[in-house]
Amino acid sequence: MNTVINRRSFLGTSTLLGAGLAAGSLFAVNLQADTKKLKVGLIGCGGRGNDALKNFLEACKILGIQAELVATGDAFKAAAEATGKSQGLAAERCFGGYDAYQKVVASDCDFVLMATPPAFRPVHLAAAIEAGKHCFIEKPVAVDPVGARAIIATGEKAKAKGLAIVAGTQRRHTAEYLRNKALIDAGAIGQIKGGVVQWNGTIPWIAVRRDGESDASYMTRNWLSFTELSGDHIVEQHVHNLDVAVWFLGRLPVSAEGFGGRARRETGNQFDFFSIDYDFGDGVHIHSQCRQISGTHGAVGELFTGTEGVCYGGGKITGKEVKVAEIKMDSGNAYVQEHVDLIRSALAGKPLNEAKTVAESTLVAIMGRISAYTGGLVRMGDLLQNDKAALYNFACTPAALDFEKGPIKLPAEVPAIPGNDAKPHVRG
Ligand SMILES: NC(=O)c1ccc[n+]([C@@H]2O[C@H](COP(=O)([O-])OP(=O)(O)OC[C@H]3O[C@@H](n4cnc5c(N)ncnc54)[C@H](O)[C@@H]3O)[C@@H](O)[C@H]2O)c1
Secondary structure (H helix, E strand, O other), X not given: OOOOOEHHHHHOOOOOOOOOOOHHHHHHOOOEOOOOOEEEEEEOOOHHHHHHXXXXXXXXXXXXXXXXXXXXXXXXXXXXXXXXXXXXXXXXXXXXXXXXXXXXXXXXXXXXXXXXXXXXHHHHHHHHHHOOXXXXXXXXXXXXXXXXXXXXXXXXXXXXXXXXXXXXXXHHHOHHHHHHHHHHHOOOOOOEEEEEEEEEEOOOOOOOOOOOOOHHHHHHHOHHHOHHHHOOHHHHOOHHHHHHHHHHHOOOOOEEEEEEEOOOOOOOOOOOEEEEEEEOOOOXXXXXXXXXXXXXXXXXXXXXXXXXXXXXXXXXXXXXXXXXXXXOOOOOOHHHHHHHXXXXXXXXXXXXXXXHHHHHHHHHHHHHHHHHHHOXXXXXXXXXXXXXXXXXXXXXXXXXXHHXXXXXXXXXXXXXXXXXXXXXXXXX
16 A cells, blocks of 8 residues: 655654554654545444444544545445445445445455454455455454454465554553553563453343344344354453453463353343353463343453452552553544554554454354353364364354355254253162
8 A cells, every 4th residue: 555644643643652563663654745545445334333434534533644435335235325424425335235345345445444243254354455455353353263263364464465454352452451461561460370351241232033034134133142143242242351361361271161051032042141261271260251131240351360469451450560661542542542553553564463363362252152052171272273173164154155145044043052962860
C-alpha cells in the first residue's frame, strides 16, 4: 500500500510502548506533505461491525488521517445498506449474501474490518490477505481447531506480504492491562502459580425463528445460540479472559479438563455454563468459569496468584516494587486504540500481526469447550501439532463455505451430552 501521512499529525501522536511498536519505528514511514484518504471496507454490519467502523474512523481522526468507507458486506443486504447509508455510501457498494465478503475484499479498500460471527473469519481473512488488505478481525476467530490453524497460517502469509492484522482482543490495547503485563514480566508478583478467569453473566440475546424462514437465515440471525457459528459462549465471550491468561503467563495450556451443561437456554445447542481446569504445566493451573444465566451472580475478570504477589487482570496488583516504562495511549477507549495501533503499524511499515495470538486464545477456549462437551481430557498438542490425533481435523458443520454454497441444514437444537451410554451398575 502506498500510503503517506502528514508529518505533523504523525509526530503529534503519542507512542504505544507496550504494544510492540517502538517510538523509533515511526520514522520508518515515508513521510510526505499530504495525507492520503484511507479507504475501509466492513464485513458484518451488525452491532460490533458498526461500532468497529466508528472506532476506525475515530482512530483516523486521532492520527490526523482522512478516511472513507468504500464497501460494506453482510449476509443480509439490508444491514449492509443501512451501514452504508449511515456513511453516505452508494447502495451499489453495499453487498448482501454469504459471498458479500468477496466483493468487499475486491473493492479499492486499504483496510478490511471483520465482525461477522466467528465461524466465517478463517475464510474471510484468507480472502482479505490474498487481496492485499490490512485487517481488523473481531474475536474470536474460529470455532474449531481447523479454523484456528487456518488463521495462524493466514497470519504467516500476511507477514510475508507486509500486511497488518489486529484482533478485537482489546485488553491487549488497554493501558492498565499493558501496565500489569509489564509489571508481571518485570517480576512484580514473582512466578505465576495459578489463577481464575471468569465471565459469568447473562445470555446477551436470542433470535426466534420467523414463519417460513430458511435454516440459513434463522441460524445466521440466531448465531449466538449455535456452537457451529459462535463456538459457544466460552469461545465467543470468555475468550477475552482466557486470552489474558495466555498473555500474562506467556504460554499455552498443555491440556484442559472440564464440564458444563444447560438448564435454561431455549434456542440453539449451546451450554449455559462451563467450568474448566486448564493445566499450564509445572503445577500451574488456571480455573476458567463462564456462565450465561439471568439472575445469577455476575463476575468478569482475571486473577493471578504469584510467588510474590497477586494481580487482578487490568486492576489491582500487589507484590514487589519494580520499574516499568510509562505506557502512553492515544485514546482512553481500547476499542479505538486497537485501530490506532493497526493503522499506525501499517503506515509505519511495521505491521502488527495478532493472528497467532488471537487464534491460539481462541483454540484454548475451543479446547475447553470440547472437553466439556465430550467429558474428555483434551491436549493442546492434539489440536495444534499432532495431525494423527482424532481432534486435529475436527471441524464444525455447517461451515462457512456450506453457507456460501447453500442451502444448509440446521443442527438439532439440543446440547452435547458428555460420556457414553454405559449404564451404571444397579445395586440389587
Ligand atoms: N471485542 C468485543 O468486545 C466484542 C463485542 C461484541 C461482539 N464482538 C464480536 O464481533 C463479532 C460480531 O458480533 P456482533 O455483536 O456485531 O453480532 P451481530 O449479530 O450484531 O452482527 C453480526 C453481523 O454479521 C452478519 N453476518 C453473519 N454471517 C455473515 C457472513 N457470512 N457474511 C457477512 N455478514 C454476515 C449478520 O447478518 C450481522 O449483521 C463476533 O465475533 C463477536 O464475538 C466482539
